[in-house]
Amino acid sequence: MDRRDFLKTVGAVGVGIAAADASASTAVHAPPDAFGVLVDTTACIGCRKCEWACNQVNKLPVQPLEEFENKDVFAAMRRPDAGNFTVVNQWAREGREGNVWAKVQCLHCNDPACASACLVSALEKQPNGAVKYDPWRCMGCRYCMVACPFQIPAYQYQDALSPEVRKCTFCIERISAGERPGCVEICPVECLIYGKRDELLTLAHERIGAYPGRYVDHVYGEHEVGGTSWLYLAGQPFPSLGFPELGEQSPARITENIQHGIFRRFIAPIALYATLAQVMWLGSRKDEVAAAAHKSEQPGEGHHE
Numbered sequence: 001m002d003r004r005d006f007l008k009t010v011g012a013v014g015v016g017i018a019a020a021d022a023s024a025s026t027a028v029h030a031p032p033d034a035f036g037v038l039v040d041t042t043a044c045i046g047c048r049k050c051e052w053a054c055n056q057v058n059k060l061p062v063q064p065l066e067e068f069e070n071k072d073v074f075a076a077m078r079r080p081d082a083g084n085f086t087v088v089n090q091w092a093r094e095g096r097e098g099n100v101w102a103k104v105q106c107l108h109c110n111d112p113a114c115a116s117a118c119l120v121s122a123l124e125k126q127p128n129g130a131v132k133y134d135p136w137r138c139m140g141c142r143y144c145m146v147a148c149p150f151q152i153p154a155y156q157y158q159d160a161l162s163p164e165v166r167k168c169t170f171c172i173e174r175i176s177a178g179e180r181p182g183c184v185e186i187c188p189v190e191c192l193i194y195g196k197r198d199e200l201l202t203l204a205h206e207r208i209g210a211y212p213g214r215y216v217d218h219v220y221g222e223h224e225v226g227g228t229s230w231l232y233l234a235g236q237p238f239p240s241l242g243f244p245e246l247g248e249q250s251p252a253r254i255t256e257n258i259q260h261g262i263f264r265r266f267i268a269p270i271a272l273y274a275t276l277a278q279v280m281w282l283g284s285r286k287d288e289v290a291a292a293a294h295k296s297e298q299p300g301e302g303h304h305e
Contacts, residue, residue, distance in 0.1 A: 034110075034129035035175055036197035036229040037184060038204055039103055041241065042214055043191035046074070046090055046101035050183035050192065054086045054105075057171055057182035077242060080105055082154040082166040086183060094236040102241045103183070103192070106131065106152045106168035107221055108229035109250060116252030117147035122165070129197060129229040130170035138165060149225050149246055170229070197229060204233055226250035 048068040055062065060083055074090035086105035093100045108131045115123040115131060122137035123144055144165060145153045156163040171181035175194075179185070184192040193200060204219045220238045221228035224246045232238070239245055 031125075031127045031129065032198075033127065034197045034229060035170075035194065036108075036129055036200050036231055037181065038193040038195075038200040038231045038233065040191045040193070040207070040233045041100055041102045042233065042235045043189050044088070044101040044103065045189055045191075046071070046088055046099070047188060048073075048088050049186045049188065050103055051084065051086055051088060053182035053186040054168070055084070057174065058085055058169060060084065074099075078104075080152055080154060080167065082156045082158075082164075085166065085168045089242060091241050094240055100235065100241065102232070102234075102243075104242070105183075105230070106170070107150055108168070108170055109225055110228060111226035111250035111252050113147040113149060113225070113251035114144035114153055116250075117143040119143065126172065128170075128172070128175055130172045130175070131167075132172055133165055133167065133169070135162075135164045140165075147251060149244065149251055197231070200231055204231060207233060223248045226253075 049065070052063070052065050052068045054060070071090075077089050078084075078087040080087055086103060088101050088103050090099050090101050108125075108129055110125070112123065112125055112131045115121070115125055118138075119141060120137045120139055122134045122139075124132055124134075126132050140155075140163060142153075142155055142165065145151075145155065153165045153167045155165055171179075171183075174181060180194045181192075184194040193203070195203075201219060201222060204222075208215045208217055208219070214235055215233050216235065216237060218234075218238065220232035220234070220243055221230055226249065232243070234241055
């Protein structure tokens with residue numbers, strides 16, 4: 001049995017457990033007054049000022065704003081890491097010349113798998129929409145990294161004394177004080193719109209209805225993995241912009257049922273870990289495919305828009 005068959009087999013075991021305990025599952029919805037951000041990728045100009053602002057707000061390594069004008073970084077797809085909570089990637093525009101850009105960060109899921117996988121509640125969904133991380137509770141198990149369907153949480157491996165899990169904070173201190181996230185505030189073309197999630201969804205569908213030739217009829221994050229606080233509009237299918245194709249059920253619904261099965265029926269924890277590993281493996285495969293597509297679609301060196 002190879003690695004893929006192994007994961008499929010143990011994954012099936014996990015899903016079976018989940019199905020058996022489906023009645024114990026409790027549906028989770030976005031808080032009624034949760035905030036969110038609508039990202040209109042058709043308006044993004046790839047200036048990367050949002051990356052700079054994120055570093056400033058979160059006290060990440062300071063770099064001059066001029067360094068973010070370097071467009072050579074678009075030659076390869078990037079992922080957020082422990083020192084960069086958000087990145088902007090460049091993709092070929094489908095059916096037309098030119099490029100399109102898409103910002104990547106934690107999507108702050110309505111029903112976050114990272115929080116579900118955390119054994120010590122170091123990650124929790126907040127009423128304002130943010131998925132907040134508490135480093136004082138974290139024990140460094142990194143199950144959150146395995147559970148995340150977007151592969152966002154990163155770990156400070158280089159910090160031997162007090163490593164933390166790092167990800168977009170949704171600028172929780174700023175939004176708690178009535179301010180907008182740093183990336184939203186600095187965006188020069190207002191492709192990032194901050195507000196109540198319900199109102200952003202209404203706005204997104206109004207734009208799609210008003211400009212059907214500009215947008216695909218899909219608001220990414222409205223339903224994926226149970227919905228997310230960050231929502232996206234695009235002019236081409238989302239997989240062509242590096243977004244994974246995901247179902248409407250949060251992985252948390254599966255893992256929690258598996259955990260219930262473990263403690264209720266004393267089933268070996270390997271089913272839980274194996275299912276989480278399968279989620280991670282599926283995500284990494286999608287990243288590999290997206291990276292290969294990104295590389296093949298990129299124009300020649302020095303020909304960025």
